Amino acid sequence: MKKILILTNMGPFTGNEYSGQFVIDQYNSMRSINNNSIELLLMSPNGNGPLFSICKYFIFLCKFIVTSIRRHTFDIIHVHYYYPTIILAVIYRLFVNRHVKIIVTFHGSDVYKYKHPPFLYRYLFKFVNHSIFVSKHLVDNIKIPIDKNKHSTLSVGAKYLEPNIGDDIFDFSFIGTIDDNKKIIEFINIANNYNKKQLNIVIAGYCIREKEFKKAIEESIHKIKFLGTVNKQKVFDIFNQSRFSLNLSTYESFGLSITESMLVGTPVVATNTDGSTEQIIDNENGYIINFNDREILQVLDLTSTITNEKYSELSYNAKKSSEKFLLSEVIEQLENLYDGVCNE
Incomplete structure (x- = not known):
């Protein structure tokens, strides 16, 4: 059974407890299928300013190191939000498991913000086995070469809840x-x-x-x-x-x-x-x-x-x-993608 780590710097924070909820929903849905073969490591971005940004990424790195030591046999690391989260996935490949497959989901601002991507942004992409874009036009905005055979379009997936009937219209x-x-x-x-x-x-x-x-x-x-x-x-x-x-x-x-x-x-x-x-x-x-x-x-x-x-x-x-775009449809496609990348 594939061992998967979902890695994201998008997490809930004070005032917006549902930030990154779609990643958590994907994780919970896949965990119900794969039992204990999938783990989630997320960063909760509370606070503002450059000093806090350094602190939160340092804590995120420490959590990642602990996870890597405890479970050093991941087959896939799935990164949500490419940069700078990709750095952790590459560290894992270079120093822990050189056979791990890296999948990245680009969500938008990790593309739109980098009209002139820095060297590290461009260099680290060579470690990515497969990239996912949440819409087909998003890939047109990325400023690095993309292999058409190693990327796909897949939405984040909506978890449907039956609505209650209200009085207001x-x-x-x-x-x-x-x-x-x-x-x-x-x-x-x-x-x-x-x-x-x-x-x-x-x-x-x-x-x-x-x-x-x-x-x-x-x-x-x-x-x-x-x-x-x-x-x-x-x-x-x-x-x-x-x-x-x-x-x-x-x-x-x-x-x-x-x-x-x-x-x-x-x-x-x-x-x-x-x-x-x-x-x-x-x-x-x-x-x-x-x-x-x-x-x-x-x-x-x-x-x-x-x-x-x-x-x-x-x-x-x-x-x-x-x-x-329902979550169940997305998870089915994601599972097939994981199988395909592992078999490459």
């Missing part, structure tokens, strides 16, 4: 980090120019831009409900109570919230990103827009006046097309 929902990338604050401000009806909007997630967000809500002409960080069950409940959900990222490699929304039949209005085009076909199972005043106001009008027949079509197509 929202025109739009947004679930995600409220930061510069996910432009929900800008959306609220632009939506003030739409006065054909008062929109009912629900927002949930970890808020980084607190002052700006609070100001936008206070000045909005629409009804906005903020729930803070919510658990996964509540995510599905919110999407199920929404006519549409929003994904307004500047960069989005996949967009798990897109999948979760579509799984309950709630179409998504999304900006044009690698993640949205991976999942949404414009006007078929949702809408893809460019983030500007004109297109946002147009889509607000479109979604407010949509016929029941058209909405049912979008909803049905959204649910049907998202099923291939």
Whole structure:
């Protein structure tokens, strides 16, 4: 039986307890299949600043060394988030087990942030046996040569939870980090120019831009409900109570919230990103827009006046097309990939 170590620097932290949850979900799902042949080592990134960054990686390294000494026969190390986590996997190959296979899943920012990748980023990639990209367009953005026979596209996988029925019905929902990338604050401000009806909007997630967000809500002409960080069950409940959900990222490699929304039949209005085009076909199972005043106001009008027949079509197509991104489907493909890499 293959012995696998999942290695990631994406873990839960104070204020965002569900950060990296998709990696934990993959681990738990595979562990239920493989019993004790798979281990997870993750870093919880609490704190800010360069000094703390050094400390947390030092602790992560120490945990990795202990794991390597205790279990020095891993067949596969699967790295989630390439750089700098790949350094640990390469250390393991060079000093512990030179036969270990290294698989890397690129999640987005480990590609987008490195438009001019440093030497170590480029050099360490030669140790990777197989690379996984969470969307097919993400691979187009990486600035190192990729062997087309040694990479694949595989989403992170959505763990579906049956939603509870709620009393509230929202025109739009947004679930995600409220930061510069996910432009929900800008959306609220632009939506003030739409006065054909008062929109009912629900927002949930970890808020980084607190002052700006609070100001936008206070000045909005629409009804906005903020729930803070919510658990996964509540995510599905919110999407199920929404006519549409929003994904307004500047960069989005996949967009798990897109999948979760579509799984309950709630179409998504999304900006044009690698993640949205991976999942949404414009006007078929949702809408893809460019983030500007004109297109946002147009889509607000479109979604407010949509016929029941058209909405049912979008909803049905959204649910049907998202099923291939379910966690169970992803795990099956991942198991096959592990077998293939081990047999190379």
